Amino acid sequence: MSAAPERTGDPAGVTGVTGVTGVAGLVRRHRGAALLVLVVLATAVLVTLLTPRTEEAVFSPASAAPAGGRAVARVLADQGVRTEEARSFDAALGGLAGAAGRDVTLLVTQPDLLSGQRWDRLVATGADLVVLRPDAGTLDALTDSLAPTGEASSAVRDPGCDLPAARAAGPARAGGLTYAASAGATACYGGSYVQAPLREGPGTLTVLGQPSLLTNRWAAQDGNAALALWTLGAHRDLVWYLPDPLDTDSPTVPLTALLPPWLGPAVGVLGLAGVVLLLWRGRRLGRLVEEPLPVLVRAAETVEGHGRLYASARAAGRAARALREATARRLRAATGLDPQAGVSDVADQVAWVTGRPAPAVRELLAGADPRDDPALVRLALDLDALERDVRAGTAATHPTHPSRTTRPEDTP
Structure with missing residues (x-):
C-alpha cells in the first residue's frame, strides 16, 4: 500500500500510544529484570516474616543475646520469683505499687539516667534497690555509706565478706567499678559487690560494680548464678527496670529554643542574596525563533518508525485505525469527495466506482479492530487492494482526470 510522502507527522497520535502503553512496554522488554526484582523483594519479605524476633537490649530479661x-x-521464674520488666519510670512505679506489701526488689540497670526526685519516689516505696555501676551522683542521692574508688580488672575473686549471698555463691566474677563502704555498709569481692542502708526508707541498697555476672554469657560460670539469684530473688516480686534516655522528668524544650539567635537574620540575608543573584545571573527568554531541522527525514523512514512503535506497543487496533484513516483520506481525493465526507459516503462512492458491495466496503473502512498482527496484515492488504480498484475504476471512467469521477447525472 502506498504511503503519502507529505505526511511526516504522527498520523494517528503515536505519542498517545507511547504515553499510554510506555510503562507496559518497558515492563515487557525488561521482564527478566522485573521478575528478578520481584523474587528478591519476595525473599526479603519472607525472611523478615520468618526470622524470629528476639530482644537485643543489654540486660533485658527477655533477651537471649550474650549481653541479655x-x-x-x-531461673528466677523457676524459683517462684515473679519478674516484671519496666521500660519507663511510670511502669516501674506501677510494678512496685502492684507488689504485695514491701516484698519486692527493684533492679535498675542504668541508674545514672534517673534524677534525684525520681530516686526519692522509688525509695519511698520501701523496695530493696539493686543498681548496676552507679556513679557518685547516684550514690549521693541514695546513701551516705558508699563512695566510688575506681575501676579494677575483671577476674574471679573470693567473697571476702560475710554476706549470705556472697557465702552462698563463693568465688564469682568481680572487678569493674569498685566502691568503699562505711557506716554500716559491707563490701565484697574487692569492692565490686556492696550492700548499704538507704539514707531514707526501710529498704537496702545493693551495688554491682561488675554487672556482667547477670548476663547470659557469664551467668553459668563460677558462682555468678548463685550470686545473681540471691541478690535478685530475695523477694517474691522483682521489677526489672531498664530506664529509657528519652523518658525524662525534665520539661520539654522546643527545638527552636536550641537554635542560635542569629540564625533567623542570617537565613533572611542569604535568601535576599539568592534572589538578587537570580535577578542578576538569570537568563532572559526572548521570542521563539524557528530553526531548520539538522537533518531531513524521509517520509518512508517516518512511516517505518511509526510502524515499529506500533509493533513494540502491540497497538494493532491503533495501527488499524491509522491505516483506515489514511486510506479514507486518499479515497476521498481519488473519488472527488469533500475532505470532510463521512465513511458512509466514501463507502457508497467507492462501491459505485468499483462495483463492490457498499456494506463490505464500509466494514473494511470502519469495521472491528484486528485482534493480532496477522489480522492487521490482512487488513492492510485488503485496503491496498481497495485503493488499486478505485484507481483503476476512476482511470477507466475519466482517463484525463483520474482524481474526479463523473456520474451519469452530472452529464448535461
Whole structure:
C-alpha cells in the first residue's frame, strides 16, 4: 500500500500510544529484570516474616543475646520469683505499687539516667534497690555509706565478706567499678559487690560494680548464678527496670529554643542574596525563533518508525485505525469527495466506482479492530487492494482526470 510522502507527522497520535502503553512496554522488554526484582523483594519479605524476633537490649530479661539477662530471669521464674520488666519510670512505679506489701526488689540497670526526685519516689516505696555501676551522683542521692574508688580488672575473686549471698555463691566474677563502704555498709569481692542502708526508707541498697555476672554469657560460670539469684530473688516480686534516655522528668524544650539567635537574620540575608543573584545571573527568554531541522527525514523512514512503535506497543487496533484513516483520506481525493465526507459516503462512492458491495466496503473502512498482527496484515492488504480498484475504476471512467469521477447525472 502506498504511503503519502507529505505526511511526516504522527498520523494517528503515536505519542498517545507511547504515553499510554510506555510503562507496559518497558515492563515487557525488561521482564527478566522485573521478575528478578520481584523474587528478591519476595525473599526479603519472607525472611523478615520468618526470622524470629528476639530482644537485643543489654540486660533485658527477655533477651537471649550474650549481653541479655534471659537466663537469670528464667531461673528466677523457676524459683517462684515473679519478674516484671519496666521500660519507663511510670511502669516501674506501677510494678512496685502492684507488689504485695514491701516484698519486692527493684533492679535498675542504668541508674545514672534517673534524677534525684525520681530516686526519692522509688525509695519511698520501701523496695530493696539493686543498681548496676552507679556513679557518685547516684550514690549521693541514695546513701551516705558508699563512695566510688575506681575501676579494677575483671577476674574471679573470693567473697571476702560475710554476706549470705556472697557465702552462698563463693568465688564469682568481680572487678569493674569498685566502691568503699562505711557506716554500716559491707563490701565484697574487692569492692565490686556492696550492700548499704538507704539514707531514707526501710529498704537496702545493693551495688554491682561488675554487672556482667547477670548476663547470659557469664551467668553459668563460677558462682555468678548463685550470686545473681540471691541478690535478685530475695523477694517474691522483682521489677526489672531498664530506664529509657528519652523518658525524662525534665520539661520539654522546643527545638527552636536550641537554635542560635542569629540564625533567623542570617537565613533572611542569604535568601535576599539568592534572589538578587537570580535577578542578576538569570537568563532572559526572548521570542521563539524557528530553526531548520539538522537533518531531513524521509517520509518512508517516518512511516517505518511509526510502524515499529506500533509493533513494540502491540497497538494493532491503533495501527488499524491509522491505516483506515489514511486510506479514507486518499479515497476521498481519488473519488472527488469533500475532505470532510463521512465513511458512509466514501463507502457508497467507492462501491459505485468499483462495483463492490457498499456494506463490505464500509466494514473494511470502519469495521472491528484486528485482534493480532496477522489480522492487521490482512487488513492492510485488503485496503491496498481497495485503493488499486478505485484507481483503476476512476482511470477507466475519466482517463484525463483520474482524481474526479463523473456520474451519469452530472452529464448535461
